[in-house]
Amino acid sequence: xxxxxxxxxxxxxxxxxxxxxxxxxxxxxxxxxxxxxxxxxxxxx
Amino acid sequence: xxxxxxxxxxxxxxxxxxxxxxxxxxxxxxxxxxxxxxxxxxxxxxxxxxxxxxxxxxxxxxxxxxxxxxxxxxxxxxxxxxxxxxxxxxxxxxxxxxxxxxxxxxxxxxxxxxxxxxxxxxxxxxxxxxxxxxxxxxxxxxxxxxxxxxxxxxxxxxxxxxxx
Numbered sequence: 328x329x330x331x332x333x334x335x336x337x338x339x340x341x342x343x344x345x346x347x348x349x350x351x352x353x354x355x356x357x358x359x360x361x362x363x364x365x366x367x368x369x370x371x372x
Numbered sequence: 373x374x375x376x377x378x379x380x381x382x383x384x385x386x387x388x389x390x391x392x393x394x395x396x397x398x399x400x401x402x403x404x405x406x407x408x409x410x411x412x413x414x415x416x417x418x419x420x421x422x423x424x425x426x427x428x429x430x431x432x433x434x435x436x437x438x439x440x441x442x443x444x445x446x447x448x449x450x451x452x453x454x455x456x457x458x459x460x461x462x463x464x465x466x467x468x469x470x471x472x473x474x475x476x477x478x479x480x481x482x483x484x485x486x487x488x489x490x491x492x493x494x495x496x497x498x499x500x501x502x503x504x505x506x507x508x509x510x511x512x513x514x515x516x517x518x519x520x521x522x523x524x525x526x527x528x529x530x531x532x533x534x535x536x
Contacts, residue, residue, distance in 0.1 A: 349523040357517040358524070361459075363402045364432055365524060370404050371436065 390419045398429060406436045425449040431463055440471035448482070456485030458492035462525055465499055490518045495525045 349358065350365040358365065397412025413430035416423070424430075431446030447464035454460055461482040468477035484496055491511040497503035512522035 345523040349520055354516065354520040358520045360398070360429065361524060362520070367401065367404050367406075367436070371406075 390416050390423075393419070397433070401429065401433055406433055409433045410437050410439075425453045428454070428460065428463075431467070435463065435467055435470075440467045443467040444471055451482055455483075456487050458484050458487040458489075458496045459525075460484075461496060462499060489521070490515065491522050495521070498525075 400409035410433040431443040434443035444467040465477040494508040494511040512518040
């Protein structure tokens with residue numbers, strides 16, 4: 328969701344790193360549906 | 373939020389149609405079919421109005437569909453059944469930030485109760501402007517779940533990078 332705030336504040340280029348990491352497969356189990364949200368977010372960029 | 377979803381599904385026992393639509397809406401979202409997903413969530417809300425406040429996934433689908441005022445209202449509604457949830461307040465913030473401005477979102481930040489999940493308390497304080505990103509990441513420690521949610525939410529706060 329790094330990108331969510333940045334989009335909201337107009338900085339579309341900054342800070343993709345954290346959401347990219349959150350969307351990694353290793354967080355699928357602990358993240359559940361929110362991991363799906365992170366993954367969908369990255370797919371829509 | 374996952375526990376509330378289970379509760380919602382239990383409430384819907386006997387309404388297999390609504391449950392099937394809900395499952396499909398979630399699957400559509402996972403597949404990136406946002407409009408189809410939202411249509412499903414909307415249909416569930418119409419079929420079972422009493423359960424509509426539990427549909428936090430609907431608010432996220434509304435966000436990705438660009439329906440920011442609708443998602444703002446969805447998360448206000450969800451708070452009535454899940455008043456302690458920091459994630460709900462964060463998503464409400466995001467919706468208001470897109471519908472209005474980040475400053476307006478901070479002013480309208482929803483109150484929350486005790487959310488025991490680490491590092492949700494710190495995430496909320498970050499959105500309040502009372503904590504730095506570095507402090508939130510430190511609070512997350514090495515627990516994978518805490519790390520996930522810190523990475524998910526920590527950078528969403530206005531000026532987060534500058535204050536870390």
